[in-house]
Amino acid sequence: MLKRLWILTIPILVSAPLAAQKPAAPGKQWRTPWGDPDLQGSWSNATTTPLERPAKYAGREFLTKEEMAAQDKQTAIATDKRDQEGTPQDVNGAYNGFWWERGWSDGRTSLIYDPPDGRIPPMTAEGKARKAEQDRKNQSSEGELGAGPYNGPEDVELYTRCIVRAALPRIPTGYDNNYQIVQSPNSVAILQEQIHETRVIPLDGRAHVNSSVRQWLGDSRGHWEGNTLVVETTNFSDQASFQGATPNMRLVERWTRVADNRIDYRFTVEDPATWSRPWSAAIAWTATGNLYEYACHEDNYGLYGILAGARAQEKEHR
């Protein structure tokens, strides 16, 4: 229901050029009792609008109404398939419409709005080499069965190991794109349903933690600029990379309440060792329902099975 409703509201967001969009007037209804802008609630950033603009839409920021309808129809079909029970394909097909939370198109051709071509800027030579190496290390467990090598947990990707879903900033994926924001005068908490971690963001102007402290989700500092929460994050770990960036990437995120049921979220990333220029994307966060505990490592039969299966296969071939 919520998923459908926000299609109706999104054209308001995209009817004005994104970069030129003005924050709403200080609406009393979006203030905390202590006077800060109020972002509290549960939110989903699900959308099928891709991060980068597909080549077929080169030069165009928006889809036509017809294209948007066609994309949403395709989403509905693709998420509602289910292979015949008991067939090998059923394991993947079981992820049907009930499981997916893909969201819908937001009417744009890409989440990236800067650079204006909607594409991640060219990588530096250094960046390309590093990304190739990283891709090799993070090889997906979702490739061909038995692709491996699955010699130990380190050969499996971070998400399958239940360490982090992905590095910040969070790009929408197929399901569980849910966040809960709770504010206090001195800090903001953003609970990420996956993988049940909370970003605790101090608002008191303190300096970043020592640069020797590297974290999976970095080290965040926030402040208010008008109605916008601005959060700067540094101190990233070298074990999880956003789009091939180095641990020295600087991330700036902005949350602005624009409706009862919507937050305008934008991020800008810069890392001169990786990209020729900074780049930015906008993703709507829309109101959603309760968050639930996403226990992952605790019942990780998937990883257990991958490793046990690999050992059994070795035994067979001995």
Place this chain on the structure above:
Amino acid sequence: MRNSLALCAAILAVLPAAAQQAYKAPRLAGTDHPDLNGLWQSITEANWDIQAHAAQPGPPQFGALYAEPAGPGIVEGNEIPYQPWALAKKKENFEKRLTRVNTDGVRLEPLDPEAKCYMPGVPRANYMPFPFQIVEGDKKIIMAYEYASASRLISMDKAEPAPVESYMGWSNGRWDGDTLAVDVTGFNDKTWFDRAGNFHSEALHVVERYTPAAPNLIQYEALIEDPKVFTRPWKMSFPIYRRLDKNAQFLEFKCVPFSEELVYGHLRKKPDK
């Protein structure tokens, strides 16, 4: 860190009990509710054993490094009223804490959930030797724990029944005067109270009370009910202190990678001979 907390405790200890009870916490600006925001931590030895215990050696190859500190316990009256079968189970838990056993028909795993980096459950999250952050808004409260990145969302604006079993439970809160009272249900049976193997079933019901007692002190009490495991409800209580060290902040303790050798080590490829 321990010194500043100890000092704080010492100051409190000299206050008459009546003065402690009369303490009125600052309000969350714009509301009538006490402001519990901040970085907090308890100082007890309960994570090793919630009952009174003497010091114990750790694995001998590490010398004194991982030995267990003695503690007076946090259980009121010290007795945990186990049903007879459950007391035997508690002992078995401890004996097999680091032995691979098959409990679910699939995995061979040591039993201790903390060693495996499982979310610690409630109330244990509050007495693990790690800080936790309370972010108190006007409708919800998030308690974010460093250990295992465990988090709790406490609903203050609408109480809903637990939808499903979970490690950290389902928390409905209310203000009882200046006390934050949290009713926690919807647990699974997979967390322990400590490293000594003290445990519960999925019928666990915890009623927590967080009472501000001084600017940097919360008196904490938890009523534990589980008719499948215990013969009667029982209580634990301990103080929770504000972290006063200048640079204290909430940091990550994502322990999944630390636990992988213990959990999956037997499934590693053996080097070719």
